[in-house]
Amino acid sequence: MKRIQFHRYGGPAEMRLEEYQLPDLADDEIRVSVKAASINPVDWKIRQGAMKFMTGRKFPRAMGQDFSGVVEGIGRGVKRLKVGDEVFGSTPVKTSGSFAETLITKEALAVAKPAALTHEEAATLPVAATTAWIALVHKAQLKAGQSVFINGAYGAVGQSATQIAKAIGATVVGRVRAESMSAAKAIGADAVLDYRQSLPGNLMGTFDVVFDTHGSLPANDERRLAKRGGVILDISPSPTKMMRVVLSRSRHFVMGKQDEATLREVAGLASKGKLKLSVGRVVRLSEAIDLIRELEAGRRINGKGLIAIETA
Ligand SMILES: NC(=O)c1ccc[n+]([C@@H]2O[C@H](COP(=O)([O-])OP(=O)(O)OC[C@H]3O[C@@H](n4cnc5c(N)ncnc54)[C@H](OP(=O)(O)O)[C@@H]3O)[C@@H](O)[C@H]2O)c1
Structure with a gap:
């Protein structure tokens, strides 16, 4: 499996697309096969080390918060979601990891993807x-x-x-x-x-x-x-x-919070066609480091930068 990660805090040159292995699931966690991820300024702020007080010093560190995908594994305490569910949400800031083929997040940070939204549309929403x-x-x-x-x-x-x-x-x-x-x-x-x-x-x-x-x-x-x-x-x-x-x-x-209740509220509005974010560019995982670098340098694309993940 591949994901974008870094081995020390720093500039765009620290980003690598590398093979990785996820740990076993904790009781309150789900494993998600990622279909789409969206890029937020916080992703490069975390990599720059601006949130070290929350993200700690353990490397390699994964990148990316927002995602939409399909649940492929659940921890023993997970009750609301099940394998096969289409979900969208975010990852904990401490671990991140949505710029990846597969991620682990807390069940509490994901909800059912509304059927009316594509994975790409859903992935634009969580943080923003x-x-x-x-x-x-x-x-x-x-x-x-x-x-x-x-x-x-x-x-x-x-x-x-x-x-x-x-x-x-x-x-x-x-x-x-x-x-x-x-x-x-x-x-x-x-x-x-x-x-x-x-x-x-x-x-x-x-x-x-x-x-x-x-x-x-x-x-x-x-x-x-x-x-x-x-x-x-x-x-x-x-x-x-x-x-x-x-x-x-x-x-x-104001600090954003991608909890179940708030994700449901924004999902509800989006399902009714009342909330839709413009998408500036969609790239594959193999092209995502270049797009993150450009956005971080101030390039304007008039909408969200999205990563569409193709699984074999
Ligand atoms: N506290 C939190 O929990 C939280 C959550 C989400 C985001 N944020 C932060 O909020 C900021 C915005 O996030 P975002 O995802 O919305 O970023 P974004 O999509 O890049 O939007 C930033 C917007 O600011 C506009 N802008 C640039 N210069 C401006 C100026 N001088 N006056 C007014 N607008 C200007 C840009 O317009 P042009 O591109 O057209 O110039 C762009 O539309 C980031 O710093 C992010 O880290 C904080």
């Missing part, structure tokens, strides 16, 4: 869509009729947030690159701004929720955009923003 769900539904408690400002509205989390907010019945103003403005409107944004232009003064103080998915919206602009009592959400905060999160009850740092 659950993060947007937790931000808007759990942290901001967004309601119909409220307004949301989304910075980076055509990224993976931004597309998810835009569609989740629209499904709730909120109004969305998205900020994207000029070239993505019509695509952002097509997925539901009511109004779209170019992130290279300054923010219009008439928007200040008008949003119930300000969600910076990219991390580049200055803390003062977030505060000025929000209504009095509005909620500010960050998923990639600078140290300055993090300080403000600690000091303010209206600011939240």
Whole structure:
């Protein structure tokens, strides 16, 4: 079996497509034959060592979180899923391993793949869509009729947030690159701004929720955009923003969580056609290191990078 792994933390040159052997399953784990995996920025952040405090120092380390595939083995304590089930979900950050022919994850991090979705569609969702769900539904408690400002509205989390907010019945103003403005409107944004232009003064103080998915919206602009009592959400905060999160009850740092309940929520929306992320490129496992390297270097593909796994 092959997977993408690395033998020490570092840059893109550390990635290798290598043979590996999975350990025996723990009681709460499942083994999945991977059909599709999607690439997230966290995958290269983990490889760079940015999350060493969670990922430890045991090598080789596998790469990749998001997957869709078929269960081929279950631990003794697994009750909900069975061999042969089509599932999608994520791997624990500590072990990762979805850029692979076969992975091991916790049963709690996978749910049945909706029949209406292909493996590729399902694999786009876990990290991005659950993060947007937790931000808007759990942290901001967004309601119909409220307004949301989304910075980076055509990224993976931004597309998810835009569609989740629209499904709730909120109004969305998205900020994207000029070239993505019509695509952002097509997925539901009511109004779209170019992130290279300054923010219009008439928007200040008008949003119930300000969600910076990219991390580049200055803390003062977030505060000025929000209504009095509005909620500010960050998923990639600078140290300055993090300080403000600690000091303010209206600011939240949101961590995505691919648990069963949240995966079911995003699966439900996707099954109804209300949540679909654009796919920029699909490659085979043998080509995936090149694609990860390009995305990490800032190449734009206008959608998720996907790895389609062919099994012999
Ligand atoms: N805390 C968590 O649990 C969590 C979960 C998921 C993601 N994240 C983090 O959130 C970030 C976004 O993740 P993602 O998967 O959505 O990445 P992504 O798909 O690469 O999206 C990033 C978006 O930001 C846009 N962007 C670039 N420069 C911008 C600017 N100056 N102003 C506004 N938008 C700008 C990009 O647009 P163009 O490409 O058109 O320039 C792109 O659409 C990453 O840093 C990721 O690590 C955190």
